[in-house]
Amino acid sequence: MSEITSLNLVETRKLLSEKKASAAEVSAAYSQRIAVLDPKIESYLFVAQDQASENLTGSLGGIPIAHKDVFCTSGMPTTAASKILENYVPPFDATAVAKLKQAGSVILGKVNTDEFTMGASTETSAFKKTRNPWDLARVPGGSSGGSAAAVAADLCVFATATDTGGSIRQPSSFCGVTGLKPTYGRISRYGVISMASSLDTIGVITKSVADAAIALEILAGQDSKDATTGSAPVEKYSENLRTDLKGLKIGIPREYFVEGLDAGVEEVIRAAIDQLKKLGAEIVEISLPHTEFAVPTYYVVASSEISANMARFDGIRYGPTIKNEDAANLVEMYFENRTLGFGDEVKRRIMLGTFALSAGYADKFYKKALQVRTLIKKDFDDAFTGVDLIAAPVAPTTAFKLGEKIDDPVQMYLADIFTAPASLAGVPAISVPAGFSADLPVGLQLIAPQFAEAKLLAAAHAFQITTDFHLQKPTI
Numbered sequence: 001m002s003e004i005t006s007l008n009l010v011e012t013r014k015l016l017s018e019k020k021a022s023a024a025e026v027s028a029a030y031s032q033r034i035a036v037l038d039p040k041i042e043s044y045l046f047v048a049q050d051q052a053s054e055n056l057t058g059s060l061g062g063i064p065i066a067h068k069d070v071f072c073t074s075g076m077p078t079t080a081a082s083k084i085l086e087n088y089v090p091p092f093d094a095t096a097v098a099k100l101k102q103a104g105s106v107i108l109g110k111v112n113t114d115e116f117t118m119g120a121s122t123e124t125s126a127f128k129k130t131r132n133p134w135d136l137a138r139v140p141g142g143s144s145g146g147s148a149a150a151v152a153a154d155l156c157v158f159a160t161a162t163d164t165g166g167s168i169r170q171p172s173s174f175c176g177v178t179g180l181k182p183t184y185g186r187i188s189r190y191g192v193i194s195m196a197s198s199l200d201t202i203g204v205i206t207k208s209v210a211d212a213a214i215a216l217e218i219l220a221g222q223d224s225k226d227a228t229t230g231s232a233p234v235e236k237y238s239e240n241l242r243t244d245l246k247g248l249k250i251g252i253p254r255e256y257f258v259e260g261l262d263a264g265v266e267e268v269i270r271a272a273i274d275q276l277k278k279l280g281a282e283i284v285e286i287s288l289p290h291t292e293f294a295v296p297t298y299y300v301v302a303s304s305e306i307s308a309n310m311a312r313f314d315g316i317r318y319g320p321t322i323k324n325e326d327a328a329n330l331v332e333m334y335f336e337n338r339t340l341g342f343g344d345e346v347k348r349r350i351m352l353g354t355f356a357l358s359a360g361y362a363d364k365f366y367k368k369a370l371q372v373r374t375l376i377k378k379d380f381d382d383a384f385t386g387v388d389l390i391a392a393p394v395a396p397t398t399a400f401k402l403g404e405k406i407d408d409p410v411q412m413y414l415a416d417i418f419t420a421p422a423s424l425a426g427v428p429a430i431s432v433p434a435g436f437s438a439d440l441p442v443g444l445q446l447i448a449p450q451f452a453e454a455k456l457l458a459a460a461h462a463f464q465i466t467t468d469f470h471l472q473k474p475t476i
């Protein structure tokens, strides 16, 4: 049984199509593994009853997957890991969930996240602390820590995830799995609970780049229910994967190799860059001059949008609602519900964002941040006139210990230093396993121009199939 769960998407599809296992057997293997191992990893917030069917017609027929708990799933709880949505069971599927269902996927359950995806360690979840399968004393990263840990521990074939400032890439780096954050607007966000609407993207965390390419083919595309989706054609990403990098120019941004970058991480990234060179890429140093402003810019823009998005949660229909008759009036009821329903990090960002948008300060903070965001976007536009792709670290460190940064928000925010820039620019990026530092995984980040996912995946695949880091498994 454990052999079944160690397979990636491509391999599981083969197993099913050759009838070496039935969909029910594949699902059962995962359910058993979740029952035995998830009490250690704590990645699932909700485990579904067996959903397998033997109809294998779609491209994901019989493939068991997990959804980050911000994706609305009809008939299954969707909490955003927040008490304010406890007991919320949506009557509809997010477009992404519907597309994956249509393709035949089997939902194993919903996985943990930082509350409303605000965080970099999954510790702000109101419900549980997910552990890194490589070291149970460490965080899996975040906010998609449940997705990354579940994939790394073979508790699903792949998982959906979201990335607003790094939430797919950083946990993928920390857990030694592949994480694709597509271009802003490449995948519909209809039915996915918002964090910061000008930055939110959805993507997947997988066991290989080839698996991510298949998932993107299904997920990408315009959706009349999400006006921010782009009309660029959805390419055959999985058929255009490459085995070398000849003819590609890859830029290495000097601002990503600065003080604060852990020496062990830097060593892994330098070796990965050598590998890109061996595969035929021309490596050139480039500059993304406004990188140092990305974290403050991101936290002003994101918090401003968060303060607006969180306003819709009143705690009246779901969550720890105080009884109507206990409150003096409606406003007091909102206050009390929101006090009980939101955790500290969400409250911190509502306050930061409300301040940054308030009269007299909006020009100084919000408007200024938008201007700097334009400069950061321009850094990428300029760089991509000279190179096809950019290679960089994903995060300055490997997975840190549970509790290490949770009481120091600024330290936690600095974990986004190498991921926030691509988010602000809306460009696609991927994290691929690139090695280990002190036995903890390190991801290499590749970044491409907007809607150049085909090029991004092709190059990431060439790196992956000529290395074996993605094949190594944690012993749990």
Ligand code: GLN
Pocket: 117, 118, 119, 120, 142, 143, 162, 163, 164, 165, 166, 167, 168, 195, 302, 416
């Ligand atoms: N760590 C970042 C934050 O807390 C990114 C979160 C995300 O991408 N959802 O805002």
